[in-house]
Amino acid sequence: MSENGVEHQVFFQDDDFMEGDYGRPVRILSEYLGPLSKFKEERISDTIVMFGSARTLSQKDADAKLKEATRTGEGVNAANIAVKNAHYYEAARELASRFTVWARGIDEEKQRFVVCSGGGPGIMEAANRGANDAGGTNIGLNIQLPFEQHENPYITDDLSFQFHYFFMRKFWFVSLAKAVIVFPGGFGTLDEFFELMTLNQTGKLDHKIPIVLFGTNYWSKVLNLDAMAEEGTISPEDVNLFYRTDSIDDAFKFITDDLSANSMDIPGLIL
Secondary structure, eight states, X not given: OOTXXXXXXXXXXXXXXXXXXXXXXXXXXXXXXXXXXXXXXXXXXXXEEEEOOTTOOOHHHHHHHHHHHHHHTSSHHHHHHHHHHHHHHHHHHHHHHHHHHHHTTSXXXXXXXXXXXXXSSTHHHHHHHHHHHTTOXXXXXXXXXXXXXXXXXXSOTTOEEEESOHHHHXXXXXXXXXXXXXXXXXXXXXXXXXXXXXXXHXXXXXXXXXXXXXXXXXXXXXXXXXXXXXTTSSOGGGGGSSEEESOHHHHHHHHHHHHHHHTTTSOOSOO
């Protein structure tokens, strides 16, 4: 109400307006400007992004799941699969810790090559947890979903973001990334992987991002890009846009060698 009793519309305080069709551009803009303000505040220049399944358990949790399944006789097959795949969680955690230690002190004015994940459980949790183990800043770019995607507790305060729009979340994955490691995952992981592959292939990035597929057995079963090259739907050299390995040491060396040679002088976020 105004002083003369006339009722005013204050649209940014009107939930119906902000959550409706006309408020959509404002919501999208907020998912750009909000993270941007926090990244500048924390002096984050660029990132190492780690993708992978939200369902992958730590070795401890997988062992506990198998013990309980064996006791009850229910879910034994799923528990055995969790135990088989738990090494991916531990590898992601170890790599994130190593990257954080390696990146520390590269630039006194900026935070370089900060570990960034999707902010949820599984491989995402392992990435944030590893960076946290090393005492480093890390980022979680979460997404609102009706299931599965709860925030993990290892993300740095003020750098845990909840997105409504997948495309804005992926914008922030890509725009700051100087390297990406992709662990075994489902549709979301593949979506993120192929988005990066397309951007690398078409030259839409200022610089090519080194991409590591971790887990050769899994990826050889899930991806057959050689068949695409044989059929002429991609160029033969496109299958070299990523690097496959099962080794923590190998993945760490591949990424850090590439970053040291090609990314140290490439501007990240302008602070």
